[in-house]
Amino acid sequence: MDKKEAVDKGMMLPVMEAFYTIQGEGVHTGTPAYFIRLGGCDVGCVWCDVKESWEAEKWPIHSVQEIVNQALEYPGRMVVITGGEPLMYDLGPLTALLKKEGFTINIETSGAHPFSGQFDWVCFSPKKFKKPHSSIYEHANELKVVIFHKSDFDFAEKHADLVNKSCHKLLQPEWSKSSQYLGSIIEYVKSNPEWKISLQTHKFMDIP
């Protein structure tokens, strides 16, 4: 099997970086976790803070065994698969191996590609720049909408109507617009208590 075929089958994946840190945002804020950031994204958010992830070809290709072996070097047993847009790849082989090794597996995704893999927690963060694939809605445990513009509140509600009933709903100010929108997010959540606020606490802690 050549490398391209192995990537197509999800047996090898481009890894931009992998690191052990504290999950800074969303429902699992504060939990130590090993982040696997896959290279490649075709969503194109204007405010993306990992634009260097977009070109998959820039990043080394690793076998899923190598990726899991590196995760096993740390004491935490929660893994967060992120990107880039991780669902550009078949995540079945990586998540099967992580599961076999006893990891709790979370994903952070825009949902822009068909769902694959087995996860304990799916954080769905839809983006206006590329429509989510319909397969994401039944899997989402957490809907996390980044507020960058006042129209994002309506965008958040539109997706809240599509996720399952038990899905947690969070609004998160985009970092550079935090001072502009935090006040309206606070008021919105007070008036619409099915929502909660998510802050990028890792940025306050100055950790990755």
Ligand code: SF4
């Ligand atoms: S989906 Fe994520 S990685 Fe892709 S452009 Fe948007 S913020 Fe950046």
